[in-house]
Amino acid sequence: AFRIIAGGMFGKSTWKDDEKRRGPSSTKECQVAKDVVAYKANEFSINTAVGEITKLVDGDELKAAVLCGDDMETCESNINVLQETENIIQVVSLSCPMMKDFNEFGKGAKDTMNSCMDHLVQELNISLKDGLFNVVVIDPTANKFIASVLLRIIKLKSKSEKNQVLEKDKFIILSAVADESDEWRMNFLKVFKEKIFLHDPAVYAEVILYDIANDYFKLLLVSENDDIVSELKTVMEFVERSTGLKSDVQLINGGLWTMQNDFVASHPFSPDDYDKTSPLEQWKSQHPLGLQVIAQLESKNLLSKDAVRHSLDKAIAFLHESSPVWGSQKTKIQQCDDVGDGLVLVATWLEGTIIVLWDGREHVDVNMFAYDGLESQVEHFQKRFQMGTSLSTVLYDEHPRGFGRVVSYKHDFDPEVEPHWA
Numbered sequence: 001a002f003r004i005i006a007g008g009m010f011g012k013s014t015w016k017d018d019e020k021r022r023g024p025s026s027t028k029e030c031q032v033a034k035d036v037v038a039y040k041a042n043e044f045s046i047n048t049a050v051g052e053i054t055k056l057v058d059g060d061e062l063k064a065a066v067l068c069g070d071d072m073e074t075c076e077s078n079i080n081v082l083q084e085t086e087n088i089i090q091v092v093s094l095s096c097p098m099m100k101d102f103n104e105f106g107k108g109a110k111d112t113m114n115s116c117m118d119h120l121v122q123e124l125n126i127s128l129k130d131g132l133f134n135v136v137v138i139d140p141t142a143n144k145f146i147a148s149v150l151l152r153i154i155k156l157k158s159k160s161e162k163n164q165v166l167e168k169d170k171f172i173i174l175s176a177v178a179d180e181s182d183e184w185r186m187n188f189l190k191v192f193k194e195k196i197f198l199h200d201p202a203v204y205a206e207v208i209l210y211d212i213a214n215d216y217f218k219l220l221l222v223s224e225n226d227d228i229v230s231e232l233k234t235v236m237e238f239v240e241r242s243t244g245l246k247s248d249v250q251l252i253n254g255g256l257w258t259m260q261n262d263f264v265a266s267h268p269f270s271p272d273d274y275d276k277t278s279p280l281e282q283w284k285s286q287h288p289l290g291l292q293v294i295a296q297l298e299s300k301n302l303l304s305k306d307a308v309r310h311s312l313d314k315a316i317a318f319l320h321e322s323s324p325v326w327g328s329q330k331t332k333i334q335q336c337d338d339v340g341d342g343l344v345l346v347a348t349w350l351e352g353t354i355i356v357l358w359d360g361r362e363h364v365d366v367n368m369f370a371y372d373g374l375e376s377q378v379e380h381f382q383k384r385f386q387m388g389t390s391l392s393t394v395l396y397d398e399h400p401r402g403f404g405r406v407v408s409y410k411h412d413f414d415p416e417v418e419p420h421w422a
Contacts, residue, residue, distance in 0.1 A: 010360035011340030043074075045215050045243050046140065046176045047081035051088075052239045053207075054135050056223055056231055057172050060087045062134040065127070067150055068095040069141035078139055088135065092127045094120060096146050104145065117149050124153065124165060132167040138175035144184045151188070155195050166196075169224050177218040185220055193222045193255070201226045202255035207236065209245045218250075228252060271421065280422050285404035288413055290352070290371040293378050296395040297386065299362040305343045307389065308358045309335065312345050315384035316354075323377050354381075364391065369401065 008014060054062065064082060068075035072095065083091050096116035103109060127133075138147055157163040173192060175185040186206070193204045201224050210216045225231060229252065236247045316331055329349045336344040341360025347353065352370035359365075366385065368378060382393070400409045 008359065009340035009342040009357070011342065042215065043078065043140075044081075045209065045245060046178060046217060046219075047078050048243050049209055049219055049239050049245075050137055050174050050176065051082055051085040052242050053174060053219065053221065053235055054085060054087060054172060055235050055238065056221070056225060056228075057087075057134050057170055059134065059170060061089045062087050063131050064088050064091045064135035064137065065094055065124075065133050066091060066137045066139050067142045067147060068093055068139050069143050069146065070100045071141040075139045075141045078137075078141075082137065090130075092123075092133075094123055094150070096120060096149070099143075099146050102143070102145055113145065113149060116146060117153060120149060120153055124157075128165065132164055134167050134170055134172070136166070136171075136173040138173070138185060138188070140176060140178060140182070144188065147185075147188050151192055151195065158196055172221055172223040175220045177220065186218075189220045189222050190253075193253075197222065197224055197255060201228075203228045204251070204253045205232060205249065206251040207232075208248045208250055209239070209243065210248075211245050215243075215245055228254075276422055280419075282405050283408075283419055283422075284415060286406050286408055286413060286415075287402045287404045288400045288406050288408055288410040289402040290369060290400075291378065291409070292399045292401050293366070293368045293382075294395075294397045294399075295366040295368075295382060295393055297364040297366065297391040298394045299364070299392075300390040301362070303358060303362060303364070303389075305337055305358070308343055308356065308364060309345065311385045311387075311389060311391075312347065312354070312356055314387070315381050316347060318384045319377055319381055322380065 054064070066075065066079050066082065068079075075093070075095070079091050079093055082088060096119055098112055098115050098119065102112060106112075136150075154165050157165050173189065175189060177183055177185055190204055193202055203221075203223055203225055205221050205223075205228065207219045207221075208216070209219055232249060232252075236249065239245070240247055312333065316333075320331070329351060331347055331349045334346045334348075336346075342358040343356075343360075344358075345354075345356040347356075352368070354369075355365075355367040357365040357367075366382070368381065370378060378398075386392070400406050402410075
């Protein structure tokens with residue numbers, strides 16, 4: 001399945017949104033558009049959700065650590081709620097009093113961070129005497145600086161089997177994004193997963209919890225779980241009942257596959273092991289009839305309605321002169337120029353269609369369909385359309401068209417010949 005998105009037109013109320021959606025979108029994480037959400041949440045909803053989601057960890061005698069910030073009163077209140085969770089028997093508070101009013105650009109910032117690290121190491125060493133942690137909660141009061149110190153400590157300790165902080169395969173780290181200023185927590189947990197639990201079955205997940213009036217926040221987690229999809233679904237049902245909120249699991253990112261040196265498959269599979277009945281039926285069901293081309297053009301100069309119309313008339317006239325098939329057919333052109341600053345032109349004839357959309361500035365979309373026999377003319381049409389202008393092609397896609405789940409061009413397809421893979 002796929003979709004074709006054409007640019008919009010200036011002068012319409014939707015042109016800004018159309019401009020953002022035009023063309024192919026990148027799936028690279030660094031280029032994903034930032035969500036514009038109105039975060040709002042009360043402490044009860046967050047604390048209840050955090051408590052319920054600890055059920056992702058097996059066991060009913062879990063040990064938890066809560067990383068607090070400057071507001072110890074609020075953090076202690078949140079800890080009290082967590083202590084009421086039936087599967088948690090111990091909650092340890094971690095904090096750095098010396099980080100109060102911390103200024104990362106201050107003269108003594110480095111010394112303060114080092115002092116915080118020494119203090120947290122001491123607190124952890126005392127707490128670890130009676131067992132490793134199963135749950136770590138980055139409290140809403142904690143900031144990114146104290147969180148980075150904790151990450152550094154856990155990373156250093158994880159290098160030695162004797163100095164582990166987290167119980168392997170029985171662990172979860174949680175945080176919530178309840179304000180735009182909290183969005184650093186998403187990056188923090190992603191880095192935590194990559195630095196501490198790089199390989200499968202490590203997962204990073206984002207869950208939105210919301211209702212219409214009072215709440216909208218993200219719950220973030222990192223865990224080691226072989227069956228995170230089904231278990232998270234079950235746990236979120238508990239969360240919804242406890243909070244009265246609706247939930248939406250937005251993201252689950254797994255870990256890397258574990259390297260197995262000198263791996264030998266128990267049963268290597270070759271192409272002959274696969275059933276080709278269904279793909280062969282689909283291949284033979286094809287009836288390609290023509291070609292569709294989607295082109296997006298950009299001009300260095302501001303275009304006009306007359307210039308765009310002239311380009312279309314000129315390109316069609318050339319095809320009438322050069323193509324015996326096209327020359328014997330009459331082309332009808334309809335023009336719509338009263339919907340915005342731009343122009344829509346629709347050219348139709350017996351064997352195909354051309355739709356031209358000008359946005360009112362420098363952008364033109366050309367959507368062309370032609371039945372078999374005219375495909376060779378598509379390239380000539382586009383060259384003639386651009387001739388005499390500063391238009392250049394910025395995006396070009398072509399698709400075979402027909403019926404029967406077409407994936408092949410007609411000139412590449414012979415129903416009487418078996419494909420090589422059959």
